[in-house]
Amino acid sequence: MLDHCSKPARMTGMAPRTRQSERRRQVLTRERIIETAVELLDAEGEDALTVRALTSRLATGSGAIYWHIGNMSELLEAATDAVVATALDAHPAETAGTPRDDIRAVALGLFDAVTAHPWLAAQLATQFTRNPWGPVTLRIFERIGRPVRALGVPRADWFTTASTLVHYLLGATTQTRQSDDTAPASAADRAAFLDTASSAWQELDPDDYPFIRAIAEQMRDHDDREQFLTGIDLVLTGITTLHPAPAAEPGERLPGPE
Amino acid sequence: MLDHCSKPARMTGMAPRTRQSERRRQVLTRERIIETAVELLDAEGEDALTVRALTSRLATGSGAIYWHIGNMSELLEAATDAVVATALDAHPAETAGTPRDDIRAVALGLFDAVTAHPWLAAQLATQFTRNPWGPVTLRIFERIGRPVRALGVPRADWFTTASTLVHYLLGATTQTRQSDDTAPASAADRAAFLDTASSAWQELDPDDYPFIRAIAEQMRDHDDREQFLTGIDLVLTGITTLHPAPAAEPGERLPGPE
DNA sequence: TCCATGAATGGAACGGTACTCCATGTTGGA
DNA sequence: TCCAACATGGAGTACCGTTCCATTCATGGA
Numbered sequence: 001m002l003d004h005c006s007k008p009a010r011m012t013g014m015a016p017r018t019r020q021s022e023r024r025r026q027v028l029t030r031e032r033i034i035e036t037a038v039e040l041l042d043a044e045g046e047d048a049l050t051v052r053a054l055t056s057r058l059a060t061g062s063g064a065i066y067w068h069i070g071n072m073s074e075l076l077e078a079a080t081d082a083v084v085a086t087a088l089d090a091h092p093a094e095t096a097g098t099p100r101d102d103i104r105a106v107a108l109g110l111f112d113a114v115t116a117h118p119w120l121a122a123q124l125a126t127q128f129t130r131n132p133w134g135p136v137t138l139r140i141f142e143r144i145g146r147p148v149r150a151l152g153v154p155r156a157d158w159f160t161t162a163s164t165l166v167h168y169l170l171g172a173t174t175q176t177r178q179s180d181d182t183a184p185a186s187a188a189d190r191a192a193f194l195d196t197a198s199s200a201w202q203e204l205d206p207d208d209y210p211f212i213r214a215i216a217e218q219m220r221d222h223d224d225r226e227q228f229l230t231g232i233d234l235v236l237t238g239i240t241t242l243h244p245a246p247a248a249e250p251g252e253r254l255p256g257p258e
Numbered sequence: 259m260l261d262h263c264s265k266p267a268r269m270t271g272m273a274p275r276t277r278q279s280e281r282r283r284q285v286l287t288r289e290r291i292i293e294t295a296v297e298l299l300d301a302e303g304e305d306a307l308t309v310r311a312l313t314s315r316l317a318t319g320s321g322a323i324y325w326h327i328g329n330m331s332e333l334l335e336a337a338t339d340a341v342v343a344t345a346l347d348a349h350p351a352e353t354a355g356t357p358r359d360d361i362r363a364v365a366l367g368l369f370d371a372v373t374a375h376p377w378l379a380a381q382l383a384t385q386f387t388r389n390p391w392g393p394v395t396l397r398i399f400e401r402i403g404r405p406v407r408a409l410g411v412p413r414a415d416w417f418t419t420a421s422t423l424v425h426y427l428l429g430a431t432t433q434t435r436q437s438d439d440t441a442p443a444s445a446a447d448r449a450a451f452l453d454t455a456s457s458a459w460q461e462l463d464p465d466d467y468p469f470i471r472a473i474a475e476q477m478r479d480h481d482d483r484e485q486f487l488t489g490i491d492l493v494l495t496g497i498t499t500l501h502p503a504p505a506a507e508p509g510e511r512l513p514g515p516e
Numbered sequence: 517t518c519c520a521t522g523a524a525t526g527g528a529a530c531g532g533t534a535c536t537c538c539a540t541g542t543t544g545g546a
Numbered sequence: 547t548c549c550a551a552c553a554t555g556g557a558g559t560a561c562c563g564t565t566c567c568a569t570t571c572a573t574g575g576a
Binding site for chain 3: 285286313317318319320321322325326
């Protein structure tokens with residue numbers, strides 16, 4: 001069975017466009033569709049991304065869209081990947097900081113992207129479960145893996161250690177609360193939401209939910225971003241405790257690049 | 259605005275059924291609908307859960323269904339909650355083990371549930387992002403919180419510490435790979451999948467993905483469940499390092515219950 | 517005993533979705 | 547100049563969640 005694209009849809013990520021320059025102003029490209037999809041998602045939320053909305057914005061028909069993108073899931077994956085790539089590139093590769101700083105930078109980049117694009121959290125979660133080793137995961141994994149290596153983790157533990165970090169990262173970013181699918185979530189909204197939730201928690205059954213009741217107060221005035229970083233530090237502490245920094249390993253190269 | 263149920267749909271979780279015994283054999287109840295939904299999801303996958311499929315299995319009409327459940331999302335949330343509740347109850351509350359063992363038990367309970375119900379991973383992820391403090395999250399949080407407390411973590415850090423664990427937990431369980439939406443994912447399938455992925459990784463661009471290429475081999479023969487536990491241990495190590503077990507704190511009660 | 521009431525039901529109909537199919541337009545190379 | 551392949555726009559299909567409503571049925575009051 002050939003599971004390669006039997007349809008002329010472009011291979012994901014590759015641009016087969018040899019050199020046919022522009023055959024016309026305003027050609028419909030895969031890139032332009034993805035770009036429009038992101039705009040639509042940002043402006044009007046997840047439910048607004050429909051084929052009809054795209055045809056309208058791009059002044060074309062559904063056939064033209066499908067000639068470029070295969071199906072809706074693929075478009076969503078591409079949009080997610082594009083936004084994640086931008087977020088990760090915001091903090092370049094190795095910016096002279098310590099590995100810890102580097103990991104924190106990646107984490108905050110993702111966190112801020114989720115905040116800036118309310119639809120991203122749900123999409124990250126979906127991509128991650130539906131296609132655990134798709135381009136999005138791979139990108140994040142690679143970006144997290146390098147500082148993990150630089151941290152001095154022994155080679156045999158690279159995969160497991162990086163996985164743990166990525167799992168925490170995605171778990172934490174995908175829970176980051178957006179007041180609504182469209183709307184930048186004002187501080188007031190957030191405070192009101194936390195207040196309501198906290199109060200509701202304090203009225204839970206003490207037998208069923210003693211712990212939740214006990215932390216209701218802490219939850220009311222916690223800061224998502226701060227807590228996110230604390231979690232990262234906790235995981236990093238676990239890593240450096242299990243794998244103390246090698247002062248100078250005899251057989252192994254130093255933790256620098258390569 | 260009254261956002262209470264203006265429709266006669268039952269309050270979530272509550273059973274208002276006073277004592278009208280059975281008015282007929284085979285009444286249609288919210289519970290029976292949820293149960294059927296889980297069966298449908300288990301047997302035929304996520305896409306098979308449609309109102310029409312439900313009406314067919316339950317030999318009824320869509321109106322009857324909607325009289326009980328409000329809408330499709332609510333049904334999915336209820337189904338998820340039901341399965342998670344069962345999974346968490348499998349390993350009872352405090353079974354005399356150490357807090358670490360208790361946390362591991364909860365984690366494995368979730369892990370196994372995701373394996374047994376291929377649709378669960380995606381639903382957990384969705385519930386978690388769409389409704390971060392819904393019943394599902396609350397349940398897991400409570401169940402994780404108690405051993406965290408027993409671990410000797412200072413009260414001020416309960417919320418943050420439990421959050422970190424839950425975030426890792428959900429990140430890890432939601433990535434757990436299912437070969438397909440329906441099918442228990444045989445060991446052979448899994449091996450083949452890992453093999454394919456590992457090979458694909460080794461052919462990535464060395465400039466773009468050096469780390470991924472370096473761990474491709476480890477990924478080929480890793481064990482999801484084992485790695486999952488290793489991650490838990492890593493986080494637990496972070497917790498106990500940051501909060502060393504209190505031999506005997508003066509002002510604070512001992513870490514036992516309450 | 518009978519009936520009026522309202523909870524509960526089954527199904528037709530509505531508006532929307534992703535996606536397919538195809539007749540047509542456009543373009544670069546021979 | 548012509549043609550084959552690329553590219554397009556829109557009509558049509560099948561299915562979805564949800565609403566609406568006429569009908570059934572158990573039950574409490576007369």
